[in-house]
Amino acid sequence: MDLEFRNLKYTVSSPLSKGNKREVVKGVDGRFSSGQLVAIMGPSGAGKSSLLNAISGYRSAGVTGELLVNGQPRNEHQFQKSSCYITQEDLLQPLLTVREAMDVAASLKLPKGSKIHSEEILQELGLLEHQHTKTDRLSGGQKKRLSIALELVNNPPVFFLDEPTSGLDTVTTVQCVRLLRQLARQGRTVVCTIHQPPASLLELFDQVYVIADGRCIYQGETGAMVSYLQSVGLPCPRQHNPADFIIELTENPDNINILCEEIMNGKLYKSAKIETATEPLDNIELKICYKTEDDAPETEIMLSNGKCTYKVPRYKETDSVSTTSSEASNGNSSMAWMKIQSDSCTYSTSYCQQFYILLRRMMIQISRNRQGLWIQLIHHVMCGLLIGACFFNMANDGTQMFNHLKMCVGLVIFFAYTQIMVPVLVYPQEVKLVKKEHFNRWYSLTPYYAALTVSKLPVQVTLNIIFCTIVYFMTGVPFSVPRFIAFCLIGNVVSLVAEGMGMAIGSVFNVRNGCAVGPTSIAPFLGLAIYGFDFAHRIPLLMNILMKTSFIRCGVVAMVLTVFGFNRTPLECKEVYCHFAKPDVLIKYLDIDRTSVWLEIATMLGIMFVFRSLCYIGLRWRFAT
Numbered sequence: 001m002d003l004e005f006r007n008l009k010y011t012v013s014s015p016l017s018k019g020n021k022r023e024v025v026k027g028v029d030g031r032f033s034s035g036q037l038v039a040i041m042g043p044s045g046a047g048k049s050s051l052l053n054a055i056s057g058y059r060s061a062g063v064t065g066e067l068l069v070n071g072q073p074r075n076e077h078q079f080q081k082s083s084c085y086i087t088q089e090d091l092l093q094p095l096l097t098v099r100e101a102m103d104v105a106a107s108l109k110l111p112k113g114s115k116i117h118s119e120e121i122l123q124e125l126g127l128l129e130h131q132h133t134k135t136d137r138l139s140g141g142q143k144k145r146l147s148i149a150l151e152l153v154n155n156p157p158v159f160f161l162d163e164p165t166s167g168l169d170t171v172t173t174v175q176c177v178r179l180l181r182q183l184a185r186q187g188r189t190v191v192c193t194i195h196q197p198p199a200s201l202l203e204l205f206d207q208v209y210v211i212a213d214g215r216c217i218y219q220g221e222t223g224a225m226v227s228y229l230q231s232v233g234l235p236c237p238r239q240h241n242p243a244d245f246i247i248e249l250t251e252n253p254d255n256i257n258i259l260c261e262e263i264m265n266g267k268l269y270k271s272a273k274i275e276t277a278t279e280p281l282d283n284i285e286l287k288i289c290y291k292t293e294d295d296a297p298e299t300e301i302m303l304s305n306g307k308c309t310y311k312v313p314r315y316k317e318t319d320s321v322s323t324t325s326s327e328a329s330n331g332n333s334s335m336a337w338m339k340i341q342s343d344s345c346t347y348s349t350s351y352c353q354q355f356y357i358l359l360r361r362m363m364i365q366i367s368r369n370r371q372g373l374w375i376q377l378i379h380h381v382m383c384g385l386l387i388g389a390c391f392f393n394m395a396n397d398g399t400q401m402f403n404h405l406k407m408c409v410g411l412v413i414f415f416a417y418t419q420i421m422v423p424v425l426v427y428p429q430e431v432k433l434v435k436k437e438h439f440n441r442w443y444s445l446t447p448y449y450a451a452l453t454v455s456k457l458p459v460q461v462t463l464n465i466i467f468c469t470i471v472y473f474m475t476g477v478p479f480s481v482p483r484f485i486a487f488c489l490i491g492n493v494v495s496l497v498a499e500g501m502g503m504a505i506g507s508v509f510n511v512r513n514g515c516a517v518g519p520t521s522i523a524p525f526l527g528l529a530i531y532g533f534d535f536a537h538r539i540p541l542l543m544n545i546l547m548k549t550s551f552i553r554c555g556v557v558a559m560v561l562t563v564f565g566f567n568r569t570p571l572e573c574k575e576v577y578c579h580f581a582k583p584d585v586l587i588k589y590l591d592i593d594r595t596s597v598w599l600e601i602a603t604m605l606g607i608m609f610v611f612r613s614l615c616y617i618g619l620r621w622r623f624a625t
């Protein structure tokens with residue numbers, strides 16, 4: 001599958017400087033042929049990753065220009081099914097073995113009943129002996145190979161890799177590039193960004209695309225780079241690595257201008273074969289001479305700009321299913337692949353199957369996270385014991401009205417803070433991994449989100465019930481089945497709302513200082529909860545609405561109604577007069593006598609739905625840009 005891009009621009013805008021847009025890729029052209037291993041090179045910050053993201057479709061917001069496949073405008077949806085993107089960071093599902101990760105990928109990416117070639121792929125990539133090793137224990141090179149193996153499962157014809165060699169030693173780097181070359185030789189188009197490869201590594205690439213300051217300064221065969229530099233009066237010294245030299249040249253903006261003009265910002269393609277065959281022509285503007293051969297699958301355009309002549313392969317546009325020479329030579333061609341894929345639906349498996357496979361994967365990961373489970377259990381038990389000890393046997397004391405309220409507020413805050421922190425901190429990392437899998441067409445967002453929600457419930461509910469039981473019996477709240485059920489239910493619903501809120505934040509923002517964001521987000525809800533108690537009947541309408549939608553307030557109201565409602569008998573009074581000994585008096589005083597536990601729980605469920613929808617929309621937005 002041949003890729004082409006014309007006048008490709010990628011503009012970014014900083015959220016801190018409104019309206020201040022910056023073009024990081026500046027109207028470049030280029031083409032990458034099938035069967036070729038292509039390196040996108042350039043100095044740091046030149047726009048390599050941005051270019052790769054734009055060509056692959058991994059980033060779409062801010063990208064303009066023409067993207068073509070085999071000479072035809074590309075259908076993004078179709079293209080995503082036939083390409084894969086491997087991120088610089090090795091984003092692998094933790095707590096699964098190599099084999100399990102492969103099997104999950106295969107079951108998601110291949111139609112049910114297909115023959116799975118996990119073992120062959122692992123063997124080919126030298127990972128078979130590590131198939132029972134957990135992914136997080138693999139070395140850097142092994143992780144990279146596994147990332148490739150996971151995408152090889154459905155054999156896509158186009159591979160994009162962002163800095164596949166970063167963090168690898170020299171030997172592993174060479175092994176990795178050889179592997180990519182092998183993939184390209186099998187008929188695939190393999191495009192990767194690379195920083196500054198040593199000469200021995202550079203020659204493994206068939207084609208090089210050099211970018212500096214967002215502009216193309218060289219495009220062509222690796223072997224033609226030295227003569228190209230020579231032709232523009234910037235000869236590469238002997239014994240000097242051409243990759244190092246061309247990057248050193250970019251230190252001078254004048255050199256970038258010369259080289260960019262010479263290669264016409266990527267419109268020209270330098271070929272080693274043609275260059276020496278043609279005499280340089282003086283003072284001639286760009287000249288195009290077609291050299292068509294009727295029986296050849298490709299036509300060539302000879303471009304001459306006065307100094308050199310370049311060969312640009314060009315495909316016949318008449319026949320949309322015509323094949324290129326490399327494709328024709330390959331039985332497992334990308335065209336054939338595309339044909340099969342275009343007949344099938346978006347994903348290889350149904351939403352139900354995706355949900356089941358993802359739920360299974362998540363449950364395995366949760367059950368293997370023993371340390372995390374123990375920490376959560378200890379946290380819930382310890383906090384339960386602490387709150388229980390603070391309010392020990394106090395629940396029936398009519399003189400302790402403020403302590404009763406403190407306990408109810410404290411319990412709700414515990415549920416909220418415990419559940420909001422984890423997603424705010426952990427979810428941004430998971431979003432990156434899910435974005436990669438979703439972009440590579442493993443699964444749709446809906447089954448993933450459903451599986452995510454369901455998978456967490458068993459542990460969360462069990463821990464909350466343990467906590468509630470400890471607090472309930474230590475504080476001495478009179479036992480009744482409906483009250484105990486309501487008590488546990490409120491805890492769980494508050495947890496779910498807070499978790500939804502944390503996920504909504506984590507899905508949109510990559511929060512570095514997540515510790516601060518969790519509590520800060522809850523603070524207004526807490527403020528509204530407390531404010532709303534004393535002045536509920538006096539506050540303005542808008543404030544009243546905000547207060548009513550504070551899930552913490554709903555939780556506290558429901559908790560107070562649970563502890564003091566359900567036909568509770570008067571509390572003990574050890575003093576001459578206890579104003580709040582009668583539960584009804586307290587409920588009336590707090591102005592919560594017109595609502596009910598179930599109404600407050602229903603309101604919280606509504607708020608939970610809003611937060612979880614925001615999280616879903618946030619994920620969709622992140623994945624779509």
Ligand SMILES: Nc1ncnc2c1ncn2[C@@H]1O[C@H](COP(=O)(O)OP(=O)(O)OP(=O)(O)O)[C@@H](O)[C@H]1O
Nearest residue numbers: 012013014024042043044045046047048049050051
């Ligand atoms: N989303 C963004 N917002 C703001 N600036 C961005 C964004 N993405 C990229 N840039 C800027 O665009 C320029 C090119 O970034 P890019 O990551 O593509 O460079 P690179 O060549 O891959 O660099 P490196 O080799 O160091 O990874 C950088 O100056 C970077 O700061």
